[in-house]
Amino acid sequence: MAYTRKDVSTLTAAERRRFVKAMLEIKRRGEYDEFVRMHIDYYTSDGEEGLRAAHMAPSFLPWHRRFLLDLEKALRKVDSSVSVPYWDWTRERSTTHAPWTADLLGGNGRVTDRQVMTGPFAYSGGQWTIKEGITDGEFLTRDLGRSRNPIQLPTRDDLESALADPVYDTRPWDSTCTKGFRNKLEGWGTGRGSVAWRNHNRVHRWVGGAMLGGASVNDPVFWLHHAFVDLQWTRWQQRHRGARYLPATPPGAGDDQHERIVARHEKMPPWGVTPDSMEDVSRIYRYA
Template identity: 75%
Template sequence: MAYVRKDVSRLTRTERRRFVEALLEVKRRGVYDEFVRLHIAHFVGDGDRGLRAAHMAPSFLPWHRRFLLDLEKALRRVDSSVTVPYWDWTRDRRATGVPWTDDLLGGNGRPGDRQVMTGPFAYRGGDWTIRAGVSDGVFLTRDLGRSRGPIDLPTKSDLQQALDDPVYDVAPWNSTSQRGFRNKLEGWGRGRDSWRNHNRVHRWVGGHMVGGASVNDPVFWLVHAFIDLQWQRWQQRHRKHRYLPARPPGKDSDQYRRIVARHQKLPPWDVTPDDLEDVSKIYRYA
């Protein structure tokens, strides 16, 4: 029977506590840091050599869908009642509201070093030390809204522009693709004002959420659960359209062996994007 992922603003007090406690236990067991390391290892950009699976590529959505499922399995091994909630940033837009409350993710970072001082993931509480990252910092950081050069969260209209595109992705299958649902949702473009949807949310949260070590902030999972929900909504709206490319680019393409086609294995798992298109038997969204 499929379990349910809920809007974080609709979790009961008990559901909030159990979700947080499960995250902290996964961290104590050393498992959480392995998720951080895995994401860093697969944070490969257009300018890097080799296969791009997690970002700037068609497999952005199935890669993170499987990544979420693995974290969810780890949480449910601790507490079988727990699922990953999603944060609807088109509605809950205040830096002092959900999910930034003391009983959930805690608040913003303090001025200066941007260290998160409140909530269960504050370093001073002793339960959330950063051990895997791209710097030597040991405490979680945030800069909600960007104190220097403020930006707003994406709107419903921003999401709608992505959802309205019936084509999943288009050549050149990277961060420069101007059409296609995938990149309109992932949000790559040129210049500061071109950050859209997923990318804009990461920038708005700031701190650890900017870069490959973004998994160190538990809000990562809530953001990607909402992104995953958008993929599901797009699938329901455009039933005749599927993941692209269906076949890998040929040797004459600069994307040869750089992206994952529909029936190719999605590293580091023994699974394909095709396998991950229908998850209705595993979970659903409330």
């Protein structure tokens, strides 16, 4: 039977406690840090050599869908009632309401060093030490809204601009695409400043701190954010019936993207599953 992912703002106090407890347990076991390490390993950009599976590529959505499922599987081994809630950043835009409450993810970082001092994932609580990262810092950091150079969370209209596009992805299949649902949602824009960050990417920038860069998994909000991004893929599929993951076939030998992206029936590392196999997960979970 499929389980349900809920809007974080609708969780009961008991559901919040169980989610936090399961997260802290897989962190204690060392499992959580493996997820951080994996995301760092697959944070490959356009300018680098080799295959791009997780970012700046068509497989951004199926790769993170499988990544979420693995995290959820680990949580459900601890407590079978737990699933990853989603954070609707088009509605929940306050820095003091869900998910930024003391009984869930804690709040913003302090002014001096952006260290999160509240909630179960505060370093001072002794249960959430950063062990895998791109810096030597041991504590979780946030800069909600980016205090020195403020930006706003994406709006419903911003999200609608992605959902309205009937084509999954287009050439050149990277961060420079101006058409296609995938990059409009992933959010690699053009220009300078805040306009260069849209939807998914803008949320990472808005949270700031640990959510910047490959080690963003160190902030548990990563999962709530990506659950909402995953929901958008489901909504897009429902709106554009019959639309499929693209490209359907790999770029040829003379193409700049040859062996740099994953086509529909090719295997995504590290699991060896295809984007095609990730398009329909209705038997595994659904969204409330």
